[in-house]
Amino acid sequence: MTALPDPDLPEPLARHVVELNAAIARGWVEPARVQAVIEALADLSPSMVSRVSSRMAIQGDVFSVARPALLKEAPNLDETTPWFDPERNRQRLAEQPELAYLLLFHVNGHLREAALNQINDALGSPFFLAAIAQRINDWVPVVRRSAVRCAERVFFTAPPAAVAEVAMFLMERTSHWRRGRDEALWLKRFFASPLVAEGVVDGIRTLQTSIAARTLRHALTGPGLDDRLLDLARNAASPAVRQIAFRTLIDGEACWRIGEDVEMGGWPPRVIRRLPRFERRPVARPISLDEAIALAAADRSAAIRRVAAEGLAKHRRAVEAPERLLSLLMQAPSPAILQRLEFVAQDLGLELPAASGSKGA
Known part of the structure; x- marks a missing residue:
């Protein structure tokens, strides 16, 4: 009987794992x-690391995701066969060093440590870079230390584009890691290094997926990308990225959510509402407030023009030429924008210019 591929693993990986297990059983x-x-692993996206790890860390000789079928396929085995045999896998690793890439996912910490000590090349694969980085959050301290040493050997020699892809995938996730705080600091410092920052900025600028905006939002918790905000506001492909960049420039501060406050009331006590809690830090503008609002007002996205209108309303007494900004924003007066412009004009005692046309979102 031939073992069926694991439905939770993508093809062709699932099929290759079954064939490997069958060979191991023999x-x-x-x-x-x-x-x-x-x-097959090297071709996967870094986002697959957790899913693959959970499926391939099953106890067994290298992997054993199809044990019942393998018992039928290999008559010389029975239920008493020692499937969890670290010593046999250590011997295999010595004979076939390339097994280290598979033993990264093994349930036995000694084998994960041995695998990390063996690996000197991530094969140019963002997936394997992410798999090594994930071990920096391993539950076994000695594995975490081995993962840092492996990352020191591998990350600096990996293709910059692959490193940037992994950095964008992991930057937000590492902030939630609760193990190995000291080891995780190495990864945080590496992601903040100039070697990585340039590739991350390129990714944020060119990608239109949600990961670009999430990466920028997380990166703004520190000053590493402050000097690139104007470039991203003007040139990023993703409207969400331009929106974050323009809002940060206009407000002169970065803002990110750190949790929520819960308001209780009534009897018995119950949650009345949940209010998000934010942390902020100042960001220096490379251009004037007026220029930042004017650039946002000229953006092709209605959402970003709304950011300009909100910024004008919020900072109306700090801008130098409110009439000019009102005129720019009246070129595309959506209802939300018009409401804010009417407020600004009334508060400053100005006459609201007539709308002069519309602009596509």
Whole structure:
């Protein structure tokens, strides 16, 4: 009977894992089958690391995701066969060093440590870079330390584009790690280094997926990308990125959510409402407040023009030429924008210019 591929693993990885398990059950780990699994893993996105880890860390010799079928396929095995045999896998690792890429996911911490000590090359794969980085959050302290040493060997020699992709995937996630705070600091410092920052900025500028905006929002918790905000506001492909950049420039501060406050009331006590809690830090503008609002007002996105109107309403007494900004924003007066402009004009005692046309969102 042939074992069925694990439905939780993507093809062709699932099929290659089944074939590798069958070879292991027969007592011989064929290099070609090991290489097939490694290549299938290398092609995956970093976002697959947790899912693959949870499926491939099942106790067994290297992997054992299809044990019942393998018992039928290999008559020389029975239910008493020692499937969890770290010593046999250590011997295999010594004979076939490439097994280290698979043992990264093993349930046994000694084998994960041995794998990390063996790896000197991430194969140019963002997936394997993410798999190594994930071990910096491992539950075994010695594995975390080995992961940092492995990352020091591998990350600086990996292709910059691959490192940037992993950084964008992990920057937000590492802030939620609760293990290995000291080890995680290495990864945080590496992500903030000039080597990585340039690639991350390129990714934020060019990607139109949500990860670009999430990465920028997280990066703004520190000053690393402050000097690139104007470039991102003007040139980012994602409207969400331009919106964050313009809001930060106009307000002169970065803002990010750190939790929520819960308001209780009544009897018995119950939650009345939840209010988000934010942290802020000042950000120096490379241009004047008027220029920042004017640039946002000229953006092709209605959401960003609304940011300009909100900024004008919020900072109406700090701008130098409110009439000019009112005129710019009246070129595309959506109801939300018009409401804010009417407030500004009334509060400053100005006459609201007539609308002069519309602009596509």
